Amino acid sequence: MKNLLLFFGVLFVLLSSLFSQSSGSFKQIDQWKHEGAFGINGFSFIDEQNRLVAGFAKTGHMIITRDKIIEFAPRGEGPDELTRVYTVFLYKEGLAFVERPDKIKIFTPKGETYSCKDTKWLKRGRYMHIIRDGIFYDNKFFLAGMEGIPPKGEPYNYNYPEYSYMKVYADNGDSLKQLVRKKITPPSLFIYMGSQVVGYNSDRVFVMLDNELKVYVVSTKSLEIVKEVQLELPPFYKKMPECFYAWKEYKDAAREQLIDLETWDMGYSSIQEIVVDGNYLVVQIRTPVEKMKKFALLFYHAETLKLERTVFLDDLLLDAKDGKYYCFANGNPGRDDNTDECIINIYRFKEKK
Numbered sequence: 001m002k003n004l005l006l007f008f009g010v011l012f013v014l015l016s017s018l019f020s021q022s023s024g025s026f027k028q029i030d031q032w033k034h035e036g037a038f039g040i041n042g043f044s045f046i047d048e049q050n051r052l053v054a055g056f057a058k059t060g061h062m063i064i065t066r067d068k069i070i071e072f073a074p075r076g077e078g079p080d081e082l083t084r085v086y087t088v089f090l091y092k093e094g095l096a097f098v099e100r101p102d103k104i105k106i107f108t109p110k111g112e113t114y115s116c117k118d119t120k121w122l123k124r125g126r127y128m129h130i131i132r133d134g135i136f137y138d139n140k141f142f143l144a145g146m147e148g149i150p151p152k153g154e155p156y157n158y159n160y161p162e163y164s165y166m167k168v169y170a171d172n173g174d175s176l177k178q179l180v181r182k183k184i185t186p187p188s189l190f191i192y193m194g195s196q197v198v199g200y201n202s203d204r205v206f207v208m209l210d211n212e213l214k215v216y217v218v219s220t221k222s223l224e225i226v227k228e229v230q231l232e233l234p235p236f237y238k239k240m241p242e243c244f245y246a247w248k249e250y251k252d253a254a255r256e257q258l259i260d261l262e263t264w265d266m267g268y269s270s271i272q273e274i275v276v277d278g279n280y281l282v283v284q285i286r287t288p289v290e291k292m293k294k295f296a297l298l299f300y301h302a303e304t305l306k307l308e309r310t311v312f313l314d315d316l317l318l319d320a321k322d323g324k325y326y327c328f329a330n331g332n333p334g335r336d337d338n339t340d341e342c343i344i345n346i347y348r349f350k351e352k353k
Contacts, residue, residue, distance in 0.1 A: 026349055027348065030066070032064065033343050037333075038058055041318070044318035045088075046326060051064065052318060053095065061073040063112070072107075079115075082097055084099060087134045089133075096136060103121060104119070105119050106119070128191075130147075132194045138220035140168055143166070144196055148162075149181065164178035166178070189248070193264070196274045198274050200281070204218060210270050213283070231305060231307065232306065234298065238268045268288060272286060273319075277323065283300065297310065314329075314330050315328060316332045327347065
């Protein structure tokens, strides 16, 4: 079975190579290189000044350009500090740091960096909400991550079998909608699995969970799921084993749980990042097949959601903007090998003349 999977993986690489030659090649056009040990990447995006804003487990929050790194928003309780961060995303002219499920600190540009200007409070419910990703789109907050939904009429408890993976708030903090509901047999550790959201064409957002190549298309106007699409699976795709994220108790959680989280992320074709670039929804997944690159970029047409291109590379996608793809060399620092330096490789398609 393993040899058969490898055969189809290699065959797919060859076919993808031929297709790429006919539609343009994916080439590195620039590289930013800095020293330092960074740790696992928590969030990353390109800001309005075309700089990389990213958070890393060891070094904290950084603004990265070709020439320098600017550290900002350190851990702490001061005005420009953060006690913890669930996720960060662009907000109007600045940044939104989700510090708690009910608290967002707004940072605005100040010289070369950002400084806290305001705090927004969300009217959240009483049940757990683990936020993994977010965007501010069509004047609303779209926050991806698990929130428990208890059965109606039952007393307060944490053994609820249904979760929402998308919570929508108005700009003033009012709760508007819970979407992408799923039933999960409790107890589980699915709270540690990622989920992601990106905006497209001003009137819809795409929501995806890390363990399935399915996209939930949400209207920003009606706040309803207008369609669910099972995306085309590439031949090398490896489904998540059922034993992943199963409930267990740890004797040494600080060590044993970190090992499990790495195994769960790297042991199947988990989604690493999703972005929208032009007319494409781009999904990066792991390729846990020997003799293949670490990751594949899957280019689905944003309207038809049909797979049109596949690119293989060893670098972790951080964000894309204006046709440029910003990647951390050799994978996720602290999780993949050979990621001891901060090397940002920038790619784009170069069409044949």
